[in-house]
Amino acid sequence: MGPFEWLENTSVALWVGESLWAYPFMLSLHGIGLAILVGVFVMLDLRLLGSFKEIRVDSFLPVLKLAWVGFVVHAISGAFLFTSQASYFITSTPFLLKIAMIFVGAILAAIIQSRLRNARDATSGEWMIDGSTKIVAALSLAMWMGAIVTGRLIAYL
């Protein structure tokens, strides 16, 4: 018995798979987490790429804390969902791509966040967005969209 078959037979995995409400409950948390995580980071990406310039880019910084809360909710509920069909998910190409894209997306989000914190121009007080930050924002947007695409395809491929 491999590690993923073992995981599927732990009491947690059986609870997620067999309890009447555990799976839908985890799926609900997973959906809310997705909306907060992807929704907020995508708004930041769109701002960095030039949309709704009336809103100062640094005013997004406090909202990003909320996005990370969404990330944690999404990841924990995702881990519970994973246990119930671990040996299936681990061989699913769309699933593995989705995990990779969320991982890269989170790293890019952290890079953008740290750049924003340090972006204030010392003399003018203006917030500078350079070309390379826009490229990171475009990549970040691509990762979140890709994670949704591959996530939806798990059930089909």
Next chain:
Amino acid sequence: MESLAQSIEGGAIYTWVTSTYWLWPLMEIIHFIGLSLLLGALIVIDLRLMGYFRGINIRATHSLLPWVFVGFAMNLVTGVLFFFGDPFRYAGHTGFQIKMGLVVLAGLNALWYYWKLHPVINTWEPDGDTPPLAKTIAFISLLTWTGVLLLGRLIPYVSTG
């Protein structure tokens, strides 16, 4: 609802959706991207209207609204196609009916925002607290859309009737 479902079944759109095997996953993808845009923009707008994140200029929050409409349009089009592709399943589904009720409620709440808040928002302090009416409307907005998201997510897991 049943007669509506009856008239859809056998029609051109029904035939197209049910016979095009890649269309359903594509619609799901668009529906999820739409929900992320809709909720992402609304989270920022509504939490600011509730008085949080005061660094965000309250008078500029309306500039996020186009993304709410883009997200809603994506979900309306794909949602109608879902309904056309499986009319009997949705028409008789209590979860779906409540979800549509909440969408209507959210729409009325948006009209309330447009009627009562939109005309006066430019008189508010850019980084100040917000009136109770703004907090109420924003809270209803977040509550109804969260409900829409949850019911939508659970439709495949709750049997019809």
